[in-house]
Amino acid sequence: MTQSNENLPKISKDKFTVVGGKHDQTDQLAAKSVSFWKEVRLRFMHNKLAIVGFFILIIVALMAIFVPWLSPYSYREQLGVYNAPPSASHWFGTDDLGRDIFVRAWMGARISLFIGITAAVIDLIIGVAWGSIAGLVGGRVDDIMMRIADVLTAVPYLLVVIILLVVLQPGLLPMIIALSITGWVNMARIVRGEVLSIKSREYVLAARTLGANTTHIIMKHLVPNALGAILVTMTLTIPSAIFTESFLSYLGLGVPQPMASWGTMASDGNNALDTAPWRLIFPAILISVTIFAFNAVGDGLRDALDPKLRK
Amino acid sequence: MNKMPEKILEVKNLKQHFGSIKAVDGISFDVYEGETLGLVGESGCGKSTTGRSIIRLYDITDGEIIFQGKDIHGKKSAKELKQFNKDMQMIFQDPYASLNPRMTAGEIISEGFDIHGMYKNKKERKEKIGTLLESVGLNREHANRYAHEFSGGQRQRIGIARALSLDPSFIIADEPISALDVSIQAQVVNLLRQLQKERGLTYLFIAHDLSMVKYISDRIAVMRRGQIVELGTADDIYNYPVHPYTKSLLSAIPLPDPISEATRTRIPYEHEEVGDDAKSHEVFPGHFVYGTDAQVKQWYKH
Ligand SMILES: Nc1ncnc2c1ncn2[C@@H]1O[C@H](COP(=O)(O)OP(=O)(O)O)[C@@H](O)[C@H]1O
Numbered sequence: 236m237t238q239s240n241e242n243l244p245k246i247s248k249d250k251f252t253v254v255g256g257k258h259d260q261t262d263q264l265a266a267k268s269v270s271f272w273k274e275v276r277l278r279f280m281h282n283k284l285a286i287v288g289f290f291i292l293i294i295v296a297l298m299a300i301f302v303p304w305l306s307p308y309s310y311r312e313q314l315g316v317y318n319a320p321p322s323a324s325h326w327f328g329t330d331d332l333g334r335d336i337f338v339r340a341w342m343g344a345r346i347s348l349f350i351g352i353t354a355a356v357i358d359l360i361i362g363v364a365w366g367s368i369a370g371l372v373g374g375r376v377d378d379i380m381m382r383i384a385d386v387l388t389a390v391p392y393l394l395v396v397i398i399l400l401v402v403l404q405p406g407l408l409p410m411i412i413a414l415s416i417t418g419w420v421n422m423a424r425i426v427r428g429e430v431l432s433i434k435s436r437e438y439v440l441a442a443r444t445l446g447a448n449t450t451h452i453i454m455k456h457l458v459p460n461a462l463g464a465i466l467v468t469m470t471l472t473i474p475s476a477i478f479t480e481s482f483l484s485y486l487g488l489g490v491p492q493p494m495a496s497w498g499t500m501a502s503d504g505n506n507a508l509d510t511a512p513w514r515l516i517f518p519a520i521l522i523s524v525t526i527f528a529f530n531a532v533g534d535g536l537r538d539a540l541d542p543k544l545r546k
Numbered sequence: 547m548n549k550m551p552e553k554i555l556e557v558k559n560l561k562q563h564f565g566s567i568k569a570v571d572g573i574s575f576d577v578y579e580g581e582t583l584g585l586v587g588e589s590g591c592g593k594s595t596t597g598r599s600i601i602r603l604y605d606i607t608d609g610e611i612i613f614q615g616k617d618i619h620g621k622k623s624a625k626e627l628k629q630f631n632k633d634m635q636m637i638f639q640d641p642y643a644s645l646n647p648r649m650t651a652g653e654i655i656s657e658g659f660d661i662h663g664m665y666k667n668k669k670e671r672k673e674k675i676g677t678l679l680e681s682v683g684l685n686r687e688h689a690n691r692y693a694h695e696f697s698g699g700q701r702q703r704i705g706i707a708r709a710l711s712l713d714p715s716f717i718i719a720d721e722p723i724s725a726l727d728v729s730i731q732a733q734v735v736n737l738l739r740q741l742q743k744e745r746g747l748t749y750l751f752i753a754h755d756l757s758m759v760k761y762i763s764d765r766i767a768v769m770r771r772g773q774i775v776e777l778g779t780a781d782d783i784y785n786y787p788v789h790p791y792t793k794s795l796l797s798a799i800p801l802p803d804p805i806s807e808a809t810r811t812r813i814p815y816e817h818e819e820v821g822d823d824a825k826s827h828e829v830f831p832g833h834f835v836y837g838t839d840a841q842v843k844q845w846y847k848h
């Protein structure tokens with residue numbers, strides 16, 4: 236089959252007018268250059284819920300730092316007024332040993348936040364290493380590593396916790412171990428998914444054709460592009476660790492007296508629910524509000540990072 | 547072609563299998579210095595796999611690829627590898643996925659010479675970036691802009707500048723215009739032709755239809771299901787196609803004239819099994835068709 240333009244009728248050029256076309260070589264870029272992270276920040280700041288969460292977290296952090304420091308009472312001091320309701324001198328009331336709940340609550344904030352953040356950092360370290368090796372090496376190594384992760388999450392969690400309780404004295408260490416023992420698996424899965432997807436993108440192929448070695452690809456391409464997902468996962472790990480800490484405190488795995496975490500305070504207060512409800516209510520409110528705030532910030536970050544919303 | 551130029555690339559019986567998928571199943575062709583070889587075939591026929599095997603992104607299953615006289619999949623010293631990276635480059639299909647969203651245009655373009663340490667100081671680096679940007683029709687001042695600030699066509703120009711950054715002699719362009727607006731496709735094709743003239747580049751130009759390829763290619767290879775079914779000069783392929791698959795592809799090109807376009811009929815392709823004795827037949831000098839003796843004879847008569 237032959238199709239050539241020669242047998243077409245000739246149409247003279249002046250019968251055509253230019254109605255405009257897309258000109259590609261232009262200087263028509265926005266006046267200001269916006270980096271990816273700057274844009275993320277702008278988008279995050281447009282998210283009201285996320286901003287509320289962000290400020291709540293700042294307030295919680297400031298209170299945790301300053302209240303135990305500036306308060307006239309210490310968290311372990313027994314003041315001789317037992318189960319007193321909230322008043323001008325004891326804003327959150329006192330507990331059955333006559334300790335000020337306001338100062339204990341913010342002391343507890345330190346412990347709960349410490350536990351949450353430590354668990355998240357441990358997840359980060361193990362999860363990122365595990366997930367990125369599995370994703371980068373691939374093949375059988377990937378299979379074996381991800382099967383190990385699957386097996387870990389398949390073991391009944393409470394069984395692991397009870398064994399830990401038997402072996403170790405309740406305290407910070409077993410709590411953090413209990414939180415981290417399976418917590419990193421989620422991070423590892425997310426990082427592996429990111430690595431698998433990024434490593435086959437064309438910009439990574441381009442880097443390889445330019446002669447880039449593995450270190451270059453990790454530092455210039457994988458890390459900057461996976462950072463967002465890692466950050467979001469970490470922000471969402473903290474509230475779930477705080478929640479699990481409270482739950483484990485009910486099982487008796489919480490930090491020992493006279494130390495306090497929100498979880499141990501709530502679990503203590505639970506016993507006096509009809510006589511001194513403030514002992515449960517205040518730590519419970521703090522737990523909920525903080526978890527809400529972390530989730531709002533995490534979701535806000537995820538939305539701000541989502542490339543599908545990017546123009 | 548009157549005088550035979552040197553072969554820059556020889557592909558001999560290249561096979562690339564992914565498990566049971568035979569993405570490329572024994573293809574052979576040569577590319578001559580300074581020419582553009584169009585590689586055409588529908589999506590999934592193995593074009594990208596061919597390109598990526600040639601540029602060493604994949605380890606090949608079987609066959610031989612010789613570039614500038616050297617087997618590219620043979621053992622290489624670090625120095626030879628570096629030289630290979632400089633001599634052969636690739637332009638990618640997707641102007642979005644091919645630029646790292648966390649990098650500026652300048653960082654993307656300079657990645658190659660950052661890796662190879664090809665500048666003495668910041669000023670020289672900046673100058674190189676500026677020159678490259680201008681050579682692809684972009685503005686020097688765009689070096690600090692992030693990829694997402696550019697249009698599809700502009701992004702593809704950045705990808706072209708990156709491919710040029712190491713001053714290669716051979717460029718594999720993997721559907722460089724398929725993802726662009728029709729109005730911009732011609733601009734990018736013209737840019738590629740102009741760069742070819744200025745720099746004496748050789749192209750392997752991959753496309754999924756024949757419409758744009760005829761403007762840029764000297765010769766065309768038609769690929770189907772991991773095999774090259776027909777190869778010849780662009781004129782021969784257009785005017786005297788032999789393989790029914792090539793005829794079908796040609797019939798799919800829209801015509802610029804409404805009268806002939808109205809009567810254009812698409813020739814459906816009916817696949818004929820080729821037996822084990824199928825081989826490449828040279829029907830005219832330099833015009834090859836893949837099939838059995840009987841098939842080629844019959845196709846040729848039509
Ligand atoms: N890395 C891979 N692993 C497995 N299969 C692949 C891979 N790359 C390509 N393929 C398969 O090989 C075939 C050819 O793909 P490709 O070369 O991308 O085609 P084209 O570029 O012509 O559209 C397709 O069936 C595709 O699914």
Ligand SMILES: [Mg+2]
Pocket residue numbers: 590593594595720721
């Ligand atoms: Mg392709």
